Amino acid sequence: MDIYDHVIEKAKKAKKAAAKMPGLPSAVKDKALLSMAEVIINQKAKIQDANQKDLEAAKKSGLSNAMIDRLTLTDVRIGSMANGLREVASFPDPVGRLTDMVQRPSGIRVGKMTVPIGLIGFIYESRPNVTADAAGLCLKAGNAILLRGGKEALNSNCVLAELLNQAAVSAGVPDGAISLIEKTDHDGVKHMIEAAGIIDLLIPRGGKGLIKAVVDGAKIPVIKHFEGNCHVYIDKYADIENAISITVNAKTQRPGVCNAAETLLVHNDIAGDFLPRAAGELQAKGVELRGCDRSREIVTDMKVATDDDWYTEYLDLILAVRIVDSLEQAVEHINTYSSSHTEAIVTSDITSAEYFVTNVDSSSVIVNASTRFSDGGEYGLGAEIGISTDKLHARGPMGVADLTTYKWVVYGNGTIRQ
Numbered sequence: 055m056d057i058y059d060h061v062i063e064k065a066k067k068a069k070k071a072a073a074k075m076p077g078l079p080s081a082v083k084d085k086a087l088l089s090m091a092e093v094i095i096n097q098k099a100k101i102q103d104a105n106q107k108d109l110e111a112a113k114k115s116g117l118s119n120a121m122i123d124r125l126t127l128t129d130v131r132i133g134s135m136a137n138g139l140r141e142v143a144s145f146p147d148p149v150g151r152l153t154d155m156v157q158r159p160s161g162i163r164v165g166k167m168t169v170p171i172g173l174i175g176f177i178y179e180s181r182p183n184v185t186a187d188a189a190g191l192c193l194k195a196g197n198a199i200l201l202r203g204g205k206e207a208l209n210s211n212c213v214l215a216e217l218l219n220q221a222a223v224s225a226g227v228p229d230g231a232i233s234l235i236e237k238t239d240h241d242g243v244k245h246m247i248e249a250a251g252i253i254d255l256l257i258p259r260g261g262k263g264l265i266k267a268v269v270d271g272a273k274i275p276v277i278k279h280f281e282g283n284c285h286v287y288i289d290k291y292a293d294i295e296n297a298i299s300i301t302v303n304a305k306t307q308r309p310g311v312c313n314a315a316e317t318l319l320v321h322n323d324i325a326g327d328f329l330p331r332a333a334g335e336l337q338a339k340g341v342e343l344r345g346c347d348r349s350r351e352i353v354t355d356m357k358v359a360t361d362d363d364w365y366t367e368y369l370d371l372i373l374a375v376r377i378v379d380s381l382e383q384a385v386e387h388i389n390t391y392s393s394s395h396t397e398a399i400v401t402s403d404i405t406s407a408e409y410f411v412t413n414v415d416s417s418s419v420i421v422n423a424s425t426r427f428s429d430g431g432e433y434g435l436g437a438e439i440g441i442s443t444d445k446l447h448a449r450g451p452m453g454v455a456d457l458t459t460y461k462w463v464v465y466g467n468g469t470i471r472q
Contacts, residue, residue, distance in 0.1 A: 057237050061245040064233050065173070065200055065252045071228035072173040072198035072254075078227065080147040086225035087143035087190055091136040093221040094186060094214075098132050101217075104209040105182065112206050120310030120369045124180040125207055134431075135186040141436035142190045148458050149196040161469040166460040170196030172254035174457065175246050176439065177202045177268060179260035182210035187430075187437035188257075189218050189232045195457035198231040200253065202246060204260070205238035212236055247272040257452075259440045262367075277448060279440030281367040282312030282395040284425045287384045287410070289401035290323035296422060297324075297400040298332050303424040304398065306339045310369045312441060313396050313428040317364060317374040319384045322348070325377050329353055336373060345375040352377075364391040381406050385413045392416055394443045396428035417443055417450035 055063070094101065105127040112122050148168055155165035174197050176188050185201060192199040203211040215234035223229050235242050243264075247256055250273040258268040259279035269276055286304050288297045304315035320328060325348070333343055333353040343349075344363050345356035356375065363374040364387070378384045388397050398420040399410040407421045418428040418441075428451065430438025435453030442448045448456035 057239045057241045058245050060237050061235055061242050062249065062252070064230075064235055065175075065246070065249050067230040068198045068200045068233045069173050069252050071230040071233075072170070074228045075193075075196045075198055075231060076149060076170050078196060082226040083147065083194055083196070084143040086193060086222040086227045087139045089221040089225045090186070090190060090218050091139040091143075093217045094132060094136045094139070097213075097217055098129070101132060101210065101213055102127055104213040107209045108182075108207050115206075117206060118310075118370070121180055121206070123308070123310050125182065125210075127182060127210060131183050135183050138187055138431060138437035139190045141431075142194050142454060145194065145436060145454055148194070148455050152463065153460075160471065161466060163465040165463055167463045168458045168460050171457060171459050173198045173200060173252065174439075175200045175202070175249070175253040175256045175274070177243055177246065177256065177258045177260070177264065179204040179264060180206060182207040182214060184259065184439075185211050185214045185234075186218060188439045189215070189222075191437055191439050191452075191454055191457055193222060193227065193231065194454045197457055198228075199233070200246070201232070201234040202242060203234070203238075208236070208238055243267065244271060247274060247276075250274055257440050277440070277442050277452070278444050279312075280395070280443040281393045282314070282441070283317070283365065283367045283391065283393040284313060284315050284396045284398075284428075285317045285319060285388050285392060286315045286398045286400065286425060287319040287378075287381075287388070288321060288324060288328055289381060289384075289399055289403065289406045289410075290321040291403035291406055292321075292324060292328070292400040293402055294324070294328050294331070297328055298335060300398065300400050300422070300424050301332050302335050302339065304426055305336060305341055305373050306371065307424070307426050309371050311426075312367070312369075313425050314369070315373065315398070315425050316366065316368055317376065317387075317391070319387060320349070320375070320377050321381070321384070322377050322379050325349070325352060329375070329377075340371045342372045343375055344372065346377060348377040349375045367393065381409055385410060389413075389415050395441060396420065396425045398423065398425050417441065 151168045219232040256276045343356040344359040396418040430451040438451040
């Protein structure tokens with residue numbers, strides 16, 4: 055079977071499953087999610103055996119350490135996958151809710167009902183743990199999902215998708231509601247993004263090249279999980295100890311993920327006290343600093359930052375540093391160079407915090423905490439299918455509620471329009 059037939063066959067089967075999902079009882083969905091969590095724990099050895107094959111191939115191909123980290127399924131990450139599914143099962147069912155019901159003068163009652171989106175095509179790279187996150191969230195929201203992971207995680211994804219679908223089917227979910235395209239030919243993405251009338255929504259999650267390819271070629275609505283060029287701004291009113299701790303955590307706690315900080319902005323009034331100490335702690339953890347001329351006058355062993363550095367998502371132990379003269383200049387820099395993912399301010403001044411929150415145009419804006427908190431699990435969503443940098447129809451970490459839409463419902467009693 056060629057790649058086109060493989061994709062379309064999978065998509066059509068998933069579409070049939072999606073048609074049966076809106077009426078699925080909450081108890082069935084929750085039982086399925088709990089069964090999925092259980093099978094992940096019970097089959098941990100099988101999952102990690104497959105993951106080891108991916109890791110060996112990744113090392114031979116020269117994949118970066120940051121990407122290998124994203125690919126690795128440790129005991130902790132497998133446990134987190136299962137816990138995320140259990141947490142999603144504990145949430146109220148978002149489907150079938152009637153809201154905003156109003157009585158109109160004509161005699162009709164009008165409101166909105168939350169409904170599933172349908173079949174969601176999820177195209178992603180590197181991180182096999184999101185296979186479970188995405189499948190669980192879509193199932194809870196009454197959707198079917200067609201997964202297409204990257205070749206670097208193929209063995210892991212195949213085992214996970216098979217186990218998750220089997221567990222869901224055993225609980226009463228239609229077969230095919232969790233499907234994976236097992237072939238990683240580049241044309242597979244092309245056939246997915248052109249499958250209008252079959253796939254209802256595309257969510258790409260990966261590097262800039264993948265996102266651009268999907269957006270440019272899609273014949274289906276797309277919600278982008280775009281790159282995370284995230285900023286930390288140290289205000290002149292910042293507590294220096296907090297500022298150092300937050301900066302180091304935002305950059306080094308896990309540098310290869312989209313909510314890690316990539317640029318550090320520092321107010322000139324505090325730079326002389328803050329930068330040498332922060333640079334020392336960052337460099338001790340292996341961070342390469344690339345600074346503006348003023349930053350390099352304070353920390354002389356910084357490399358020179360170019361204009362390209364302000365735009366770059368490194369996903370590595372590299373941090374761009376710039377000194378600014380005002381809060382307004384920091385916000386202007388962020389709104390110019392950011393990917394609209396996550397930005398943080400460290401300040402003891404409520405007026406500065408309010409200005410930052412109001413004027414920074416990103417999906418998450420954080421005050422006195424690390425950018426690493428920009429995450430579905432940390433926000434109480436259980437998990438996330440992605441972090442949308444779009445403004446419609448979802449923004450920021452996308453949980454269960456963001457995977458539904460609505461339809462208008464009208465009730466009458468033999469009512470006719472005059």
